Amino acid sequence: MIARRNFLIIASAALAAPSGSYADPLAPDMVFHDPDAPALGHPQGDVTLVEFFDYQCPYCKRNHPVVEEVMAQDPGLRLVMKDWPVFGPVSRRASQLVLGAHEGGGYETALNALMATQARLSNQQVDKALKDAGIQVGAAERNYENASKKIDALLVRNDTQATGLGFFGTPGFVAGRTLYPGALDRKALMAAIQSARSGR
Amino acid sequence: MYLKTVLRWISCLRPMKHRHSLLAILCGLLLLAGAAFGQESAFERLSPKAQPLSPEAAFDVRTEQQGKNLVVTMDIEKGYYLYSDRLSLTSDGTPVARLDATRTQTKQDPNFGQVEIWHDHARVVFGPVTGQVRLVWQGCEEAGLCYPPQSRNLTIDADGLVASLAQAGGRVWVILAFFGFGLALSLTPCVLPMVPIVAGMIGAQTSKTSPARGFGLAAIYVLAMALAFSLIGAVAAISGANLQIILQTPWAVGTMVALFVLLALSSFGVFELSLPQQITARIGKIAPKPGHPARAALLGFSSALIIGPCVTAPLAGALVYIAQSGDLVLGLAALFALGLGQGMPLLAVGLFGATILPRMGPWAIVVNRSMGVLFLALAIWLCARILSAPMILALWSALFVGLGGAMLGRARLGNALGAIALVIGCTQAVGAALGADDPLRPLEPLRASRTPEQPSHKEAFRPVASLADYHSALATGQPTLLYVTADWCTSCRSIDRHVLSDPLIKDALKDWQTLMLDVSQINPERQTMMDALGVVGPPTMIFTQGGQNERLLGEISLRDMQAQLKTAHASQ
Numbered sequence: 001m002i003a004r005r006n007f008l009i010i011a012s013a014a015l016a017a018p019s020g021s022y023a024d025p026l027a028p029d030m031v032f033h034d035p036d037a038p039a040l041g042h043p044q045g046d047v048t049l050v051e052f053f054d055y056q057c058p059y060c061k062r063n064h065p066v067v068e069e070v071m072a073q074d075p076g077l078r079l080v081m082k083d084w085p086v087f088g089p090v091s092r093r094a095s096q097l098v099l100g101a102h103e104g105g106g107y108e109t110a111l112n113a114l115m116a117t118q119a120r121l122s123n124q125q126v127d128k129a130l131k132d133a134g135i136q137v138g139a140a141e142r143n144y145e146n147a148s149k150k151i152d153a154l155l156v157r158n159d160t161q162a163t164g165l166g167f168f169g170t171p172g173f174v175a176g177r178t179l180y181p182g183a184l185d186r187k188a189l190m191a192a193i194q195s196a197r198s199g200r
Numbered sequence: 201m202y203l204k205t206v207l208r209w210i211s212c213l214r215p216m217k218h219r220h221s222l223l224a225i226l227c228g229l230l231l232l233a234g235a236a237f238g239q240e241s242a243f244e245r246l247s248p249k250a251q252p253l254s255p256e257a258a259f260d261v262r263t264e265q266q267g268k269n270l271v272v273t274m275d276i277e278k279g280y281y282l283y284s285d286r287l288s289l290t291s292d293g294t295p296v297a298r299l300d301a302t303r304t305q306t307k308q309d310p311n312f313g314q315v316e317i318w319h320d321h322a323r324v325v326f327g328p329v330t331g332q333v334r335l336v337w338q339g340c341e342e343a344g345l346c347y348p349p350q351s352r353n354l355t356i357d358a359d360g361l362v363a364s365l366a367q368a369g370g371r372v373w374v375i376l377a378f379f380g381f382g383l384a385l386s387l388t389p390c391v392l393p394m395v396p397i398v399a400g401m402i403g404a405q406t407s408k409t410s411p412a413r414g415f416g417l418a419a420i421y422v423l424a425m426a427l428a429f430s431l432i433g434a435v436a437a438i439s440g441a442n443l444q445i446i447l448q449t450p451w452a453v454g455t456m457v458a459l460f461v462l463l464a465l466s467s468f469g470v471f472e473l474s475l476p477q478q479i480t481a482r483i484g485k486i487a488p489k490p491g492h493p494a495r496a497a498l499l500g501f502s503s504a505l506i507i508g509p510c511v512t513a514p515l516a517g518a519l520v521y522i523a524q525s526g527d528l529v530l531g532l533a534a535l536f537a538l539g540l541g542q543g544m545p546l547l548a549v550g551l552f553g554a555t556i557l558p559r560m561g562p563w564a565i566v567v568n569r570s571m572g573v574l575f576l577a578l579a580i581w582l583c584a585r586i587l588s589a590p591m592i593l594a595l596w597s598a599l600f601v602g603l604g605g606a607m608l609g610r611a612r613l614g615n616a617l618g619a620i621a622l623v624i625g626c627t628q629a630v631g632a633a634l635g636a637d638d639p640l641r642p643l644e645p646l647r648a649s650r651t652p653e654q655p656s657h658k659e660a661f662r663p664v665a666s667l668a669d670y671h672s673a674l675a676t677g678q679p680t681l682l683y684v685t686a687d688w689c690t691s692c693r694s695i696d697r698h699v700l701s702d703p704l705i706k707d708a709l710k711d712w713q714t715l716m717l718d719v720s721q722i723n724p725e726r727q728t729m730m731d732a733l734g735v736v737g738p739p740t741m742i743f744t745q746g747g748q749n750e751r752l753l754g755e756i757s758l759r760d761m762q763a764q765l766k767t768a769h770a771s772q
Contacts, residue, residue: 183344
C-alpha cells in the first residue's frame with residue numbers, strides 16, 4: 001500500500017520533471033557538465049573530476065587539501081564539487097550559502113572557508129567562517145533566495161546522482177567512467193585522474 | 201531496480217515524445233536492454249572488495265519493544281562507527297528521551313575536535329512512547345566515508361495484550377481471545393466460589409425446574425456477572441483508581457457480606473417461618489425468592505466482586521488498555537467476554553444441576569439448608585478481606601460449631617458429620633485464640649513456638665517502604681524480585697503455599713534479593729508505587745535483572761516460576 005503510494009508520488013514527480021537538458025540526471029554529461037554546478041580548475045580541462053561531499057563530513061574536509069593540491073599541479077584538470085548535504089539542516093544551509101555566494105562570484109573562497117573548518121558546524125559557525133573569509137553572508141543569503149529554485153533543484157539533482165550512481169556516502173569521486181567511494185589519498189587521486197585521461 | 205528502470209524510461213521518453221518519437225522508442229528499448237543485461241549505469245564501480253559496505257551491512261540495527269520503551273541494538277562492523285548524537289527517535293518530530301545507552305567512546309581528532317561514537321556494539325533504550333515513531337542513525341567508515349542518515353519508521357504498539365491482539369486480528373479477535381482466557385480461568389480459585397451460588401440458586405427451588413429454566417437462570421446470572429465485572433473494571437481504569445481499592449473498601453465488602461447473610465437466612469427458611477409477616481414481606485422484596493430471574497441477576501451482579509480482585513494477566517491487560525488508550529468500547533467488550541468465559545462452567549451447572557439436584561421431599565430441604573451454609577461460608581471468605589485473620593478463624597469456628605450442633609441428633613450420618621463439624625469448629629476456635637492466621641493450619645502457632653523452623657518465605661521477602669527504597673535496591677545491580685501481595689489475595693496464598701515454599705524455587709532465588717510490596721492496606725505511598733510500577737494488583741511478580749524486567753501475573757504456577765527463573769538465569 002505504502003509502496004504503491006510512494007511509487008505514485010515518484011512516478012508523478014518523474015512525469016512532472018522539467019523537460020529538456022535535465023532529462024536524465026544520471027547521464028554522464030549531467031554528471032560532469034551540469035550547467036548549474038559551478039566548476040573549479042581549468043574550465044575547458046581535458047578531464048573532469050567530480051566529488052560528492054558535505055561540509056560536515058570529516059573525511060571530505062581532511063581530504064580537501066589533497067584535492068586542492070592535485071588540482072593546483074594539474075593545469076588540465078577541471079573539478080566539480082557537488083554538494084550532497086547528508087549531515088542535516090546545517091550542512092544543507094551551508095551548501096545553499098556557498099552556492100549563493102557563487103552567484104556573487106565568491107564560490108571558491110566560500111567553499112574553501114567552510115572546508116577548512118573543524119568538525120561539526122552550527123549555523124553561527126558557518127556564518128562566522130564565511131565572514132572571516134570575506135564573504136558577505138547577508139548578500140549570499142539574498143543571492144540564494146533569488147536563485148533558490150535553481151539551487152535547490154541542483155541539490156536535488158546532486159542527491160539523485162549520488163544515490164543513483166550507488167554512492168553509499170561522502171566523499172565520493174567520479175573520474176572518467178569509474179566511481180571511487182570514500183576518501184582518496186594523493187596517489188590514488190592522481191591514479192584515478194590518470195586513468196580517466198587515458199580514456200578508461 | 202525494476203522501478204528505477206521504468207522511471208528512467210519514462211523520464212527519457214516523455215520530453216521527446218512530440219519531436220523525436222522514434223528516438224524515444226529507441227531510447228526506451230536501449231534502457232530495457234540495458235536493464236536486461238544488468239547494466240544500471242554508464243559508470244563502473246570498483247570491485248566489491250575495494251568498496252565500503254552498504255550502510256545496511258555496516259550497521260545491523262535491530263529494535264525491540266519493551267513495554268512502552270524501544271530498545272535499539274546496533275551491531276557495528278569492524279572499521280565502522282556510529283555517531284551517538286546522530287541517533288534519534290522521534291514521535292511526530294519530537295525527540296523521545298534516552299533512558300539508557302551504552303557508554304560512548306570519544307573520538308579525538310586533531311583536525312575535527314571530538315565526537316562521541318560507538319564502535320562494535322551499542323544498545324540504547326528510548327521511551328516511553330507509543331504510536332508512529334521514526335528511528336534515525338548515522339555513521340561512518342573509519343577509512344574515510346560517511347553515510348547519509350539511515351532511518352526506519354516503526355510502530356510502537358500500545359503496551360499490552362489487548363493492543364497486540366487487536367493488531368494481530370482486529371477487534372473480534374480480541375473479544376474471542378478474552379472469552380478464551382475467561383474459559384481458561386474459570387476453574388481457578390477465583391471463580392470456583394460461584395459454583396455453589398449457582399447450584400444453590402437452581403437447587404433451592406420449591407417448584408420443579410426444567411433444565412431449560414435452570415440454564416436460563418444461570419445465563420441471567422452469568423450475563424449480570426459479566427456486565428458488572430466489565431463495568432467495575434472500566435470505572436476503575438478510567439478513574440485511575442485501583443480495582444482493589446474499590447473492591448476492598450469495608451462498605452463494598454460489607455454490602456456483599458450482608459447480601460450473602462440474607463441469602464443464607466432465606467435458604468434456612470427464616471423469612472417463611474419465624475419472622476413476623478411484615479418484616480418477611482419487606483426483606484423478601486430485597487432478597488428475591490429463590491429461582492426468580494431478578495434474584496439471579498442480583499446475585500450475578502454482586503458476584504462480580506468475587507472475581508474482580510483476582511488479578512489475572514488478561515484482566516490487567518484490559519484495565520491497562522482502557523486506561524492508556526481510552527478505548528472504552530473495546531476494553532469493556534474484552535472484559536465482558538472475559539467474564540462470560542469465566543461463567544461458562546456455571547451454565548453447565550445450571551443445565552445439569554436442575555436435573556441432578558432433588559427438589560421434593562426432605563432432601564430438597566437438606567440441599568436448601570446446605571446452600572445456606574455455603575452462603576455463610578462465602579460471607580466469611582469475603583470478610584477475610586477486611587477482618588484480621590484470628591477474627592476469621594473465630595467466624596469459621598462459629599459456623600462449624602453451629603453446623604455441628606444443628607446436625608447432631610438427626611440420623612446417623614447427621615451425627616457423624618455433626619461431630620466432625622464440631623471438632624473443626626473447636627480447632628478453629630483454639631486457632632483464633634492462639635492468633636493463627638491460616639484457617640487451614642489453625643494450630644500452626646503451637647508448632648512454630650516449639651520448633652523454630654527455617655524462615656518462611658514471607659520473612660525472606662523484605663518489605664519495601666517506598667519507590668525510592670525499591671529504586672535503591674535495584675541500583676545495587678543484584679537480580680531483584682518484587683512480589684506484590686496482599687492478605688486478601690487468594691491467589692497469593694496459593695502461590696505462598698505451593699510455589700514460594702518449594703525447595704527448588706527457594707534455591708533458585710538464593711542469589712536474588714527478594715522484596716515484597718504488601719498492599720493489604722492501601723495507603724497513598726503504596727498506591728504511588730503501584731501506579732509507578734504499572735501494577736494492577738496482587739499477585740504480581742517483577743523480576744529485574746541486567747536492566748530488563750519481566751513480570752508474572754495472577755495465579756502463578758510452580759512451572760511458570762521455574763521457567764521464569766530459568767530464563768533469568770540463562771540471560772545472566
